Amino acid sequence: MSILMNDSTRVIVQGITGRIGSAQTHWMLEYGTRVVGGVTPGKGGTTVEGVPVFDSVLEAVKETGANASVFFVPAAFVLDAFLETIDAGVKLIVIVPEHIPVKDVLKMRSYAMEKGVFALGPTTPGILVPGMGKMGIMPASLFAPGRVGIISRSGTLSYEFAGILSETNVGQSTVVGMGADPVVLRNLADILELFENDKDTDAVIVVGEVGGEQEEKAAGFIARKMSKPVAAYIAGRYSPQGKKMGHAGAIVRGSAGTHAGKHEALRAAGVEVLESPIDVAKWAKKHKLK
Amino acid sequence: MRLHEYEALDIFEQNRIPVPRRELVSDMHDALHAAGEIGYPVIIKAQVLVGGRGLAGGIRTASNADELKEAADTLFNSEIKGMPVRKALVCQKVDIATELYLGMTVDGYSGKPVIVVSTEGGVLIEETAKTSPEKIAAIHIEPSFGYYPYQARSLLRMLGLEQKLITPWSEIIGQLYHIATRYEALIAEINPLVVLSNGALMAVDAVLEVDDSALSRIRFPLPDRVDRIENPLERRGREIGVTYVDLDGDIGLISSGAGLGMASMDIIGQKMKPANFLETGGGITADLLYRCMELIMMKPDLRGIFINVYGGINPIHEGAKGVIRYMQEHNVRIPVVAKALGNRQEETWEIFKSGGVHVVTEAATEKAVDVLYKLVGPGGKSGAGRAKTGAKRA
Missing domain, CATH: 3.40.50.261 (Succinyl-CoA synthetase domains)
Structure with a gap:
């Protein structure tokens, strides 16, 4: 029926408490996407658009069964958050932000390949499966x-x-x-x-x-x-x-x-x-x- | 951001890569003084940020003061590919036995840094790749391990260079890799890397292009990047945070993405001619689009304006407010056509319409460009739109 996303995709939003992260969470939910959690270090315990926010990716994965993540993290912090996400066992990652240094992208790509993670971006609008859900900003x-x-x-x-x-x-x-x-x-x-x-x-x-x-x-x-x-x-x-x-x-x-x-x-x-x-x-x- | 040759040569020298004696000058008098210190013969090189500088007359040799006077006079009163020459580098002319090529970049397809070398120095590596690819050797670097000296030794063997070069060759490649890493260079290039008649190696040219996305974290002094944009409109674009490219047509363009902007240019170019390329990226606000209108309207002879935006990450209803505020305040009379689709599109259309903008609600940019064409009529400029790089014409 689709590639990359299907009806068992459970999405977390990283950087969910930011201006863009919260607005896009709204649109993803409205489209029917199963957004099960969000991550912003230091904002754990709050909610955005009714979605629970966690301090770490590992907690979010354990609590929600998430298997995919979409990033609205500031460019300077993307590499760190990306490595954390892979280590937490997430296998599909969408990197929406632009202006991430190429040196960081090389490390991200190398680690994703090594761990068998399918990652898209940087500077991507994400994935959309019509009528089912979307990860990103389409x-x-x-x-x-x-x-x-x-x-x-x-x-x-x-x-x-x-x-x-x-x-x-x-x-x-x-x-x-x-x-x-x-x-x-x-x-x-x-x-x-x-x-x-x-x-x-x-x-x-x-x-x-x-x-x-x-x-x-x-x-x-x-x-x-x-x-x-x-x-x-x-x-x-x-x-x-x-x-x-x-x-x-x-x-x-x-x-x-x-x-x-x-x-x-x-x-x-x-x-x-x-x-x-x-x-x-x-x-x-x-x-x-x- | 591409550094000037003199800036890159300074960085090379600080990092123990042999470079020629040289001095940066900004007029003929200084050039003569510099050459006196360095000793004739000298080479005078225009410091302009364009490729193919040598072929465009930007590099000249002088074996005495008279020749240098003439060369400096010509350089400082000329433009190299549309760029005025404000500074030149007077360099010691060295005795060259052989010219080689050494470059480092990032291979986007493999996702790895790559070191490229060639026995053909002093010519464009693109040309060597076409005409004699057997004279090029390349080695990829694993991002998690980095560079090791055996890779330089392998490259030496691959090119069939003399074994006695092995020490200076390995040192220069190691140092260039070090510079490329510290400065987060997308391109670090020595062309030519020369073998001197005494057998030593020297970088007589230097290219360093720093990753724009890494500028804020590089801990070494770097010049202001807005400063080095010659075209005042393109500089203004950088200041307000959009990508603006000055073209020579008469249709103003605002787009909310690079791909959409390029496609819009291509479609406008079928019957009319774009005056500019402008893409906002994901940062649209009412203020930003107000400033974008101000920027594209700086060109006096526009016949129409084409706005092509999607509401994915961008709040296009906010953008529309900025556009019509500008139009009302400045009594814009030329036709403005907007194609705006996505989140909050109906609201956006209403705002545009209230300000007199012609709104197109279909997805195909071709249809919206047709609407603009009918409004502005034939008779204007047509064709692709060439880049205007120089400061003078803008």
């Missing part, structure tokens, strides 16, 4: 239940693509924000693999953007392993040169994350490349997606 009004998977590097563009599909009566199985930072906690190909193996997803849309080499790498995976139709849109055709960092990590392999380079790699893998977001409606119609 605005519910744009989504509808259905059988198309969406993976997006940009938060706002994940809403845009879901919105266009929903208006044409094409629903989504799961919408995943992979995060917009130069280093993210999970690569695009890992999320594609989940959709490929999900019996309730018929096709996948990749919403990428210029920079890095996630799309180029994923193209290789798509060519080798994906049987379901994949469409892709890459934002930033007209992004001025020199306003983005040129990362040697991409450069070494002879590719610098350009719009044209991504289009070429995706097309070569059999992906239908969309020139403009609205073209996703035609693509969905052509494949008779629901």
